[in-house]
Amino acid sequence: MEVVSSGAASLEIPGYQILKKINQGGMSTVYLATQRSMGRQVALKVMSPVLNADPIFSERFQREANIVGQLSHPNIVAIHDIGRYRSLNYIAMDYLPGGSVADALTRGAIEPLEALHITRQIAMALDHASNKGYVHRDLKPENILFREDGSAVLTDFGVARAVARTTRMTNTGMVVGTPHYMSPEQARGAAVDGRADLYSLGVVLYEMLTSAVPYQAEEAVAIAIKHLTDPIPRLPARHSLYQGLIDRFLAKDPDQRFQRGLDVVDAIDQLLAALDGKSPANTTKMNNTSVRVSSLLRALVMTLYGTLCDRLGATWARWRDKPLHQQHPRAEQQTIMRFQQVLQDSAPSKRRSRRYAGIIAAAVIITLVIWGKNPQWSSAPSPDPASAETELADSRSPVSAGAEPAALANSAESANLDNRGPREEAATPTVAAPSVAAAADAPAHITDSTQPAKTEGLPAEPAPTPAVEEAPPTYSLLVSVKPNDARIRIMNIVPRYSPGIALEPGRYDIEVSKPGYSTVRRWIEIGSANVNLAVELERRYFPGRNFQSPLKSGGSGPEMVVVSPGSFTMGNNQRPFTSPEHKIAIGRPYAIGAHEITFNDYDRFAKATGRALPNDQNWGRGKRPVVNVSWQDAQRYAAWLSQETGYKYRLASEAEWEYAARAGTNTPFWWGDGSAKGKANCRRGCASEFNTLFTAATAPVGNYKANAFGLYDTAGNVGEWVQDCFLGDFTNHRGDARPVQLKNCDLRVVRGGSMREPLRNISSDYRTGLSEKASSKEVGFRLVMEL
Known part of the structure; x- marks a missing residue:
């Protein structure tokens, strides 16, 4: 398969300065960019060049820009520009830095009042879109983003359609949407209007309150059947006040739901007024969700x-x-x-x-x-979901259109579908699922009325010999993938892919996916020869991405930022411990802490493992970098964090640390030769407000500017433990990023200098040594996560 570089450094679009990649999907990549003519930051959505040849994807990309261009509303993302440069189709739209509802849900359920305000804003956006004649068709947490002020914004109108074309059918037997958020009529493949979007909004509200979607199953069609047949789920007891809203949102019959977004706004306003102790406004004819004292x-x-x-x-x-x-x-x-x-x-x-x-x-x-x-309370175990008779595709991916309608009907009647487990992975991709109600009754016997009737007493004419149709030729399809355990599926046929599968001539929709990697989707043409296809998946952790891994015990790990591979000159010939200068090649991307590990981070580990809390020197805990921890303590914290998250955390090697601290520069400091004021906390030369003539203290992490890689406090504040054994120079140092390890090593490297060091000792190349068992009020650490 053709592989196109998606790095920001290799991308050029006239009129825009590309700053960094902020998101990537199978269809497009989104970059943070500056629109030169206006001097404003925008999100630049660039369609993958390999999809340009496919008219379906090109049409969807153009349709999103055309639809949003007709919608002007504060809760709908705004389009600033659309164009094509060489092989790149692009859309410039609002940059929304506040993350998405899906991101918020990774931290657990959302506070009820906040969830109501988000629902209210999106309801107004849907009402505006519906008045303009459009149905979104794919409303889900990933498509609700936040501005800096916290207001909610509806995005991704790529599969939206005008109401006049709301059959939801893109091809015969295919529907578009995401199964967990589909309305019943959407799952049946019937015509939909704005009330289908309100159903999806109700699912999102339920998920915000409980952190779980209301209907869950292993297969996409089983989820659709639950939307069709299962009763409306009940909220936990403490959220029972909001059950009336959920009942109206998730009614199976569209006529029993909220009829438009403003009805939702009225209902929420009355509920909020009642909670604030105010007299609720008069209800409209369409709104009977008023809240009384009873x-x-x-x-x-x-x-x-x-x-x-x-x-x-x-x-x-x-x-x-x-x-x-x-x-x-x-x-x-x-x-x-x-x-x-x-x-x-x-x-x-x-x-x-x-x-x-x-x-x-x-x-x-x-x-x-x-x-x-009743001192012992227990909840009844959820019954196991029955397996569907028809083999169905994964609920997170498009499903083939060839599933038999009769099998779907049988599974709807027989499946036990009450499965309400925890929320699945936050980023569920848009899928195409077969229509659940597409069956047409076929007669048991068909008589050919064109043949003459048999005459009594006369010999019957011999029946004509039926012509034997020649079977069409078939050709093999072989898909070679990296990594080799990636999943391969052909989305528009029923048979599963197997290496060398025999296929008739035609176009086939190929999807290659693996958790932790970006999914590749492409149409291929099989004509008159066998086809061999090579696909290499990119890791989902793209350079510049910030993320936090959830902990098993609750909460999140430290904030990490992904650093891309590269090379740099390590060391400084002007210092005794940092010579000779030598080239280092970083062969693989890695994630490194955006901040030094804080007391908040470390204290959670200490309490969980029964360790003593380190002394904060009366500077304060919270978001200040942890100090008075040894190299061995840092190693234990990394091992605990690895166990809590399921990912490999460790101390950085010297090479990894210096590469990230330099952030692409070749000067002693990442900010060049300018003033250090506002950029670092050090004893002399930084003009730091945390240092006086007689005292010096740490600053909270993130108090100063970040370098170009998004790392804070790599110069000053606290020195940082790294993996390597401390040697007097770099004479025997390797040319790669591996740490220097020796038997019986007691002295470990500390990088970056501290708040008590002068400016010359907080440069990117500065290093010193300290016993791995020692702790210091000037030394902390940050971690690397292997990708």
Whole structure:
């Protein structure tokens, strides 16, 4: 397969300065760029050149720009420019640096009030698009992004269509969408309108509240069947106040849902007004989701019940010395406080206030009695989902259109589909699934009315011998992939791919994928010869990407930034310990900490493993870099983090550290020969506010500017442990990035200088040695994650 470089350095588009790659998918790559004519930062979406020959992808790319160009709304991404340069189609749009709802969900459920505000903003965007005659057709957490001010923005109209063309069918038997967020009519392949988008928005709201999608199964069609047949899921008890919204959003019949986005806005506004203790506005004819005091009382009882169950579970876990699942207590406390405020403000008389207070007290007493009688609470195990009779494609990828409708109908009737597990991987790709209701009843027997009837008493004419059609020729398809365990699928036929599969002449949709790599999708033409296709997948961790790995015990690991391979001159002939200068080649990308490990990071490890907390010298903990940790302590933290995340973390080698600290420069400091003010924390020469004539302290990480690779505090603040044994010079140093390791090594390298060093000792090449068992108030560390 043709491989096109996607590096920002090799990409040139007139009128734009490409800064870095910020996202990549199978169809396009998004870059952060500066539009020279306006001097503003934009997200530059560039279609992969290998897809230009395919009219389907080109049409989808152009359609997104045309549709969004007609939609002007603060909650819809804005298009600034569209064009083509050589083989590159591109769209310049708003740069949205706040991440997506999917990114937020990686940290757990979203606070209910925040989820309501996000839902309200997207509902207004959908209402505007619907009024203009467009249905989004692929609303999901990945397509809801945030501006710097936190406002939500709807993006990715690549599969949107005008209402006049809303059959959702792109080819015979194929539907477009993402199974977890498809409306029932969308799954059937029926015509859809704006109410299908509101159904998808309801799924997103459910997921924001619970961090899990409402319907889950192993196969795409099984998920679609759940949307068609399963009852509307119930929210946890503490979120029961929002069940009315979910019921309206996820109604199977579009006529029973919210009819337009403004109806959603009305319902949420009334709910928010009730929670704030204000008189809700009059409901519209289409909105019957008003909140009364009686509803709040019922919700309060359920909230108390859910809270008691959570507390009981937490007590049981502590008694058994097991880690606790972190909840979001602030939302519960805020809800209860607002319930109290509503009850106080809405009571017209003391008698009513006393009555409501009595009801609340009775509810609490009853709940406590029940709790006392049933100390052991357990939830019924979820039944295992039945397997579908037809072999179906993966729920995260397009599904072939050749599935038999009868098999789908049988699986809809027989499958036990109540599977509500935790949320699957955040970035679910857009898929094409077969229409669940595409079956047409065929008669059992067909009579040819064109043949004359048999005459009584006359011999029947001999039946004509049927012509035997010659079978079409077939040719083999062989796909060679790197890595060799990648998954290969042919998306538009039923048979699974096998090496050398025999195929008739025609066009075939090939997908190659593997977790951790970017998926490759391409149409190929089989004419009159065998086809051999070579595909090499790129790793998903592209240079410049920032990410945090989730921890098994809750929370996230340190922020990492991906560094691309390259070469540089290491060392400095003007210093005794850093000569001779020598060339180093970094052969593989790696991720290195954007910041030094903080007390927040290290204290979580220390508490989890029962270690003593390191002394902070009274400078403060939190986001300040951890100090008073030895090289051995840093190694133990790296091993614990590897176990918590499932990825390999370790200390950087000297070469990796210096390459990242220099950030492509060949000067002693990453900022060149200019002033160090505002760029580093050091004793003399930095004008640091954390250093006085008599005292010196660390600065919180990220307090100063980052270098060109996105790394903070590589100069000053604290020195940093690396893997290597300390030798007096680089005479025997290698030409690659591997660390120097010796038997019985006791002295380890410290790089970067500290807040107590003068400016000349915080350069990118500065190094010193320290016993691996020693700890210092001037030394911390940052980690590398292997990709």
